[in-house]
Amino acid sequence: MTDAPLPPLADLLQTARVVALPLVTRFRGILVREALLLEGPEGWTEFSPFVEYDDDEASAWLAAAIDYGWLPAPPGVRDAIRVNATVPSVDPDEVAAVLERFPGCRTAKVKVAGGDQVLAQDVARVRVVREVLGPEGRIRLDANGGWNVDEAEHAIHALAEFDLEYVEQPCATVEELAEIRRRTKYMGIPIAADESVRRAADPLAVAEAGAADLLVVKAQPLGGIRRALRIIRDAGLPVTVSSALDTSVGLAMGAHLAAAVPDLEYDCGLGTASLLAADVAADPLAPVDGSVPVRRVEASGDLLDRWAADEDRTAWWLARLERCHAVLDR
Structure with missing residues (x-):
C-alpha cells in the first residue's frame, strides 16, 4: 500500500514520539489533538488518524507518514x-x-x-x-x-x-x-x-x-x-x-x-x-x-518533551502503530 518499502516496525518505534496538543477552541468535538511523530531518512513525518478510526482506515495514514518520511517529496510547481x-x-x-x-x-x-x-x-x-x-x-x-x-x-x-x-x-x-x-x-x-x-x-x-x-x-x-x-x-x-x-x-x-x-x-x-x-x-x-x-518542518525535542502524551495514551498510540504496520505488511 506504500510507495516506499515498508520499514521494519522496530525502526518506526525507535523514533516514535506521541504528543497531546491543546487547541485554542473546541474543534471536531475535541480540545486536545493527539499525534504520533516519526523521524525517517527524509526528516520528520506524522501519523495522526483520529482516535475513532479503525485500523484499516488508520493504516492509510501510516502509509502517508512513511511516504513522506522515507521518500523525497515530488517536485513542486510553487513554493x-x-x-x-x-x-x-x-x-x-x-x-x-x-x-x-x-x-x-x-x-x-x-x-x-x-x-x-x-x-x-x-x-x-x-x-x-x-x-x-x-x-x-x-x-x-x-x-x-x-x-x-x-x-x-x-x-x-x-x-x-x-x-x-x-x-x-x-x-x-x-x-x-x-x-x-x-x-x-x-x-x-x-x-x-x-x-x-x-x-x-x-x-x-x-x-x-x-x-x-x-x-x-x-x-x-x-x-x-x-x-x-x-x-x-x-x-x-x-x-x-x-x-x-x-x-x-x-x-x-x-x-x-x-x-x-x-x-x-x-x-x-x-x-x-x-x-x-x-x-x-x-x-x-x-x-x-x-x-x-513549502518546506519540511523539524520537530523540536524540547516541544516533543513538553507536550508528550501521558504513559497510557503513548502506549495506546504505539499499539495502534504496531497494528497498522501489520495491516500494511499483509
Missing part, C-alpha cells in the same frame, strides 16, 4: 500555498478572534451543521464572517456530511445570500451529493466532496458519479502525496488540498502535496496550525500574509 482561515462552530461573538489568527487570509471555511446546533446559529456565524471579511472575501462552508438532502437544500438557500464559494460535503453519501448538486445547480454554488473521497473505498466514485464540482484532498487519509496525486489526476476535477488538524509536520506534508498539484485554483486548508495552542515545531507552519511556505 508557497495560499490558505484559508478555518472557523469552527463557535458563537458569532467569537468569530473575529478566530479570524485574527489567520493573518492575510482572504478565504474562510466555516463549519456548519454541527450536531448540537441549529441552522439559525450557522446563519449567524456566517453573517459575521462575511462582515469581517468584507465583500471581497471568499466564504466556503463545511457540513461534514451533517445534513440530509432536504436539510442541505434548505440550508444552502438560507446561506446563499453570503456569496458562497462552495459547500463542502453537505450530505454523507455519494448518492445524496449527486442529488443535492442536481437540486441546487441553478444557484451556481459548487458542491465539494471531502469525506466521500478520503473515507471511501473508491475515492474516484464521487467524480465518476458526477456528484461534485471539486474535490478536497488530504495527504494523510489518502495514503500519501503520491497516491493523492494519482487520485487528482484520475478524477479530472479541480481540487483544494486540506489537512486533518495536523501538527506543523503534517501540514508540511500537505503543503508539499499542494505544491505538486498542476492547477490549484482554490486556497488550501493548510493554515490550521493557527487552531493549535501548542505545536511540535519551534517555527510552526502558520499563515503569514495568507500563505504558508
